[in-house]
Amino acid sequence: MAKVHAMWQNYPEIETELAQSLALIEDNIHTKNQAVTDAILKMISAGGKLLRPAYCLLFSQFNAVDRQKMIALAAAVETLHTATLIHDDIVDNSNLRRHQESIQARFGKDVAVYAGDYLFVVCFKLLANYASDLKSIQFNSQTMDQILDGELSQMTTRYNLDLTPEQYLQQINGKTGQLFALSCFIGAYESQKGLKFARQSEKIGLNIGLAFQILDDILDYTQTDVDFGKPVLDDMRRGVYSIPLIMALQSNRQTLAPYLEKQAAMTDADVHAVQGIVRQSGSVEKAQALAQDYTNRALAGLAKLPDMPAKTTLQQLTERLLTRKA
Amino acid sequence: MAKVHAMWQNYPEIETELAQSLALIEDNIHTKNQAVTDAILKMISAGGKLLRPAYCLLFSQFNAVDRQKMIALAAAVETLHTATLIHDDIVDNSNLRRHQESIQARFGKDVAVYAGDYLFVVCFKLLANYASDLKSIQFNSQTMDQILDGELSQMTTRYNLDLTPEQYLQQINGKTGQLFALSCFIGAYESQKGLKFARQSEKIGLNIGLAFQILDDILDYTQTDVDFGKPVLDDMRRGVYSIPLIMALQSNRQTLAPYLEKQAAMTDADVHAVQGIVRQSGSVEKAQALAQDYTNRALAGLAKLPDMPAKTTLQQLTERLLTRKA
Numbered sequence: 168m169a170k171v172h173a174m175w176q177n178y179p180e181i182e183t184e185l186a187q188s189l190a191l192i193e194d195n196i197h198t199k200n201q202a203v204t205d206a207i208l209k210m211i212s213a214g215g216k217l218l219r220p221a222y223c224l225l226f227s228q229f230n231a232v233d234r235q236k237m238i239a240l241a242a243a244v245e246t247l248h249t250a251t252l253i254h255d256d257i258v259d260n261s262n263l264r265r266h267q268e269s270i271q272a273r274f275g276k277d278v279a280v281y282a283g284d285y286l287f288v289v290c291f292k293l294l295a296n297y298a299s300d301l302k303s304i305q306f307n308s309q310t311m312d313q314i315l316d317g318e319l320s321q322m323t324t325r326y327n328l329d330l331t332p333e334q335y336l337q338q339i340n341g342k343t344g345q346l347f348a349l350s351c352f353i354g355a356y357e358s359q360k361g362l363k364f365a366r367q368s369e370k371i372g373l374n375i376g377l378a379f380q381i382l383d384d385i386l387d388y389t390q391t392d393v394d395f396g397k398p399v400l401d402d403m404r405r406g407v408y409s410i411p412l413i414m415a416l417q418s419n420r421q422t423l424a425p426y427l428e429k430q431a432a433m434t435d436a437d438v439h440a441v442q443g444i445v446r447q448s449g450s451v452e453k454a455q456a457l458a459q460d461y462t463n464r465a466l467a468g469l470a471k472l473p474d475m476p477a478k479t480t481l482q483q484l485t486e487r488l489l490t491r492k493a
Numbered sequence: 494m495a496k497v498h499a500m501w502q503n504y505p506e507i508e509t510e511l512a513q514s515l516a517l518i519e520d521n522i523h524t525k526n527q528a529v530t531d532a533i534l535k536m537i538s539a540g541g542k543l544l545r546p547a548y549c550l551l552f553s554q555f556n557a558v559d560r561q562k563m564i565a566l567a568a569a570v571e572t573l574h575t576a577t578l579i580h581d582d583i584v585d586n587s588n589l590r591r592h593q594e595s596i597q598a599r600f601g602k603d604v605a606v607y608a609g610d611y612l613f614v615v616c617f618k619l620l621a622n623y624a625s626d627l628k629s630i631q632f633n634s635q636t637m638d639q640i641l642d643g644e645l646s647q648m649t650t651r652y653n654l655d656l657t658p659e660q661y662l663q664q665i666n667g668k669t670g671q672l673f674a675l676s677c678f679i680g681a682y683e684s685q686k687g688l689k690f691a692r693q694s695e696k697i698g699l700n701i702g703l704a705f706q707i708l709d710d711i712l713d714y715t716q717t718d719v720d721f722g723k724p725v726l727d728d729m730r731r732g733v734y735s736i737p738l739i740m741a742l743q744s745n746r747q748t749l750a751p752y753l754e755k756q757a758a759m760t761d762a763d764v765h766a767v768q769g770i771v772r773q774s775g776s777v778e779k780a781q782a783l784a785q786d787y788t789n790r791a792l793a794g795l796a797k798l799p800d801m802p803a804k805t806t807l808q809q810l811t812e813r814l815l816t817r818k819a
Contacts, residue, residue, distance in 0.1 A: 200645035254610060258603040276602060277584040281645055283606075284580060287613055288637045295630040304621040304630055311614045319526035319607055 213265035226354030228477035243293035250286035317341020326406030347376025378461035384409035539591035552680030554803035569619035576612035643667020651732030673702025704787035710735035
């Protein structure tokens with residue numbers, strides 16, 4: 168069975184259910200192409216943080232509900248996330264994912280296309296077999312729509328030195344915010360605690376997702392490859408600019424432009440020069456403040472939830488997200 | 494509005510509903526990436542035969558049912574089909590599709606990945622919004638599973654001179670048979686005429702799909718590029734062997750092997766030499782007999798359906814499929 172990320176050791180109940188979700192995903196993966204099956208299983212068991220299924224499970228704990236159903240829906244959420252990662256790696260030509268070679272790098276783009284498609288189907292099957300009604304499927308399809316729109320929008324603004332923080336926020340809303348929102352929504356909605364509670368949970372999830380992605384982008388400027396498990400800043404060479412750089416461009420455009428205008432031809436020295444300028448510009452701190460703002464909104468939302476053990480866990484977990492180092 | 498293929502001129506009712514299905518698909522396509530939106534719209538309106546949505550609509554006419562719902566579900570079926578074509582063209586490196594440049598050739602594999610994903614989502618949204626219950630979604634996800642498994646299985650048997658007719662049939666069952674089966678099933682099932690009738694329709698659809706794919710593969714050996722709208726026999730260079738060649742290999746292996754063993758390096762002369770050998774081997778006629786066999790099974794199934802106008806149309810349409818020249 169796939170190992171659950173060590174961060175869940177202090178939450179044995181969630182750790183157990185996450186392990187069951189991973190096992191269920193693995194049970195659902197059997198294609199006639201052994202290379203693809205192995206590639207997917209390897210990626211599933213590569214030790215992602217499982218934040219999305221964990222939030223799904225936690226938001227389902229405010230009401231007594233069939234845990235098997237919730238474990239399956241958490242599995243569906245993680246499967247959708249993994250499918251989007253596999254296809255993103257094709258588009259971005261990324262060679263490293265979850266501290267190991269990406270599927271597109273190891274097996275080629277053709278295998279990666281079908282591997283991602285296959286996981287979309289597994290997600291689809293899990294939802295169709297475990298969701299209590301068509302509403303969950305409708306919400307899920309809307310989220311998939313917004314995830315793709317975020318990715319597609321990002322493609323159109325590559326190498327754009329004038330990208331605004333607002334455009335960035337709209338992109339990460341689709342790319343990350345909506346899937347966190349859905350995870351929390353599905354957990355709450357399927358636990359039958361009512362649509363109002365589900366909407367409340369969805370809003371909290373959105374703020375968590377935005378804070379998480381901003382922090383993830385900050386780490387590109389404060390971490391090294393080894394810590395981080397994917398090539399630091401290779402987004403920069405691909406023209407995908409995140410919030411620390413976008414903010415630095417507003418104050419240090421003259422010094423940054425000559426490096427960035429080399430686009431894909433940027434050398435490691437160029438990239439690290441930009442990294443240094445961004446660090447010195449104070450944009451990392453500004454971005455941290457922005458992440459803190461979304462975290463505060465999430466915590467304020469959590470504070471309003473009924474006093475139950477899940478609430479405490481959600482508060483601890485969400486606070487930890489802002490202090491993570493990788 | 495997208496133009497409906499001329500083959501439907503003699504079926505005004507279906508022609509009108511197909512046009513509405515295409516319009517509904519177009520209404521659902523709006524991404525923040527204009528290139529992707531245009532690419533998808535161009536492919537949707539490129540004049541595919543629309544056989545799958547047409548069968549879906551025809552099998553829904555045995556019972557009075559909300560036509561708007563059926564038009565939407567027919568749209569979902571065509572959207573799923575188009576999504577798989579876009580991703581297949583990435584994997585196969587195909588440059589031509591529906592008589593025009595494929596999305597991957599024109600916009601690159603990265604755009605094509607998201608374009609296909611986006612259409613999966615549109616399909617998913619249409620189903621979630623118009624299906625009457627989770628059952629349709631479950632059947633749909635099982636079909637998507639089998640479609641992918643067919644594609645994946647095909648990848649593993651490339652350049653395999655020992656591919657058997659049975660393996661071929663199992664691959665086209667997934668690749669084509671299941672989507673025709675689903676189209677007929679959804680039409681019947683959602684028209685509320687009962688699960689028994691839906692299963693009957695599904696079986697007929699499977700036989701139609703198998704006959705259709707075999708004939709499609711025969712055309713590779715009897716048509717020219719211009720007639721056929723995609724590079725004739727470029728499957729051969731990619732090592733994807735279809736039934737006329739598989740049958741010819743059983744009787745003419747010595748003469749065929751030296752050409753095929755060149756794999757991707759086959760010249761046009763090699764390909765046409767193989768084409769000639771296959772034609773002379775009598776395998777085309779054998780393959781036609783096989784297609785006829787599946788068509789007969791389909792027609793026998795149709796004959797058992799209630800005597801209604803839709804039955805006559807289905808019989809005419811299915812007979813025409815075997816005499817088509819492109």
